[in-house]
Amino acid sequence: MTADRGLLAKARRELQEDAAAHRKRQALLRERLYGEEPRLSELGKQIRRVFLDALSSSEAGAVKAASVQSLTLQEERASLLRSMGASPEILEDEPLCPVCNDTGMTDGEMCACLLERYHALQTAELSGVLRNRSFGTFDLNMFSDAFDPAKNGSPRRNMEDIRELCQYSCAHFETKFENMVFYGSPGTGKTFLAVCVAGAVSKHGFSVTYGTAAHHLGKIETLHFGRGNDETEEAVERLTECDLLIIDDLGAEFVTPFSQSALLDLVNTRVVMGKKMVVCTNLGKDNIQSRYNAALASRLEGEFLWLPFFGRDLRQERDV
DSSP: OOOHHHHHHHHHHHOOOOHHHHHHHHHHHHHHEEEEHHHHHHHHHHHHHHHHHHHHSSSTHHHHHHHHHHHHHHHHHHHHHHHTTTOOOGSSSSOOOTTTTSEEETTTEEEEHHHHHHHHHHHHHHHHHHHOSGGGOGGGGGGGOOOOOTTTEEEHHHHHHHHHHHHHHTTHHHHHHEEEEESSSSTSSSHHHHHHHHHHHHTTTOOOOEEEHHHHHHHHHHTTTTOHHHHHHHHHHHHHHSSSEEEEETTTOOOOHHHHHHHHHHHHHHHHHEEEEEESSSSSSHHHHHHSOOHHHHHHHHEEEEEESSSGGGGGSSSO
């Protein structure tokens, strides 16, 4: 899994802020407890004094006797705290996450506490795209079950097969996911299904970047011609490094020699790195060949699984 560096940095800051707030709450609670019950402070002093006296004593068995006395005093303190509705552990600086001690890492891997915050940020970033779209809300009944002789099947059966393939691919993202091109006429469910894929892959902890071809290429162009900033640089870096890149509406962008070169470079880089992609387009293979240069068309045809979408325009009926 390749974590988005920007989101991971935000997740780390959130963890540090939450841990600091946790420590502050603990300190305030201890202050309140000591203020309400002076005996707590007295017991603490006695516990420390018992061991100091034992260490300075030359009598045999002094340390053992001190341990017994200290245990009695600690039990009294614990009982007093419980009577006040507080846990005895409140007197210790307990970390927010006992697994990683609030570092966010354990055994060289991201701790669950950091991973949870990272996933929440990723979901929030995709929320505008997801809009409650998921495999669970993908309604096959929207698609006609009328047999289409030209396609040798019905739109509904076709979508059922594609959805099943996508669900399986998302569940086995690291080993079974293939680059895919969703192609077909407008309003046949391409973007909806691509968003479902984005949400499912993201839930498994993988980084996902979604956008139209025009949006992605706009970021690359802005940075290339020196008009970008740190945020633009981070966005372009994300295009090559995220685990899954979704390029929606390929073919609707303004095609220039630069845009073709940039798109080819992006696709080539991700193919070489073994990074996965989903492309949505209204263009068929013949249209791709006539619109783009031979190298890019060859990459799209040779490195991607092409999945056809057909049927009536559902956008006239529902948001697809």
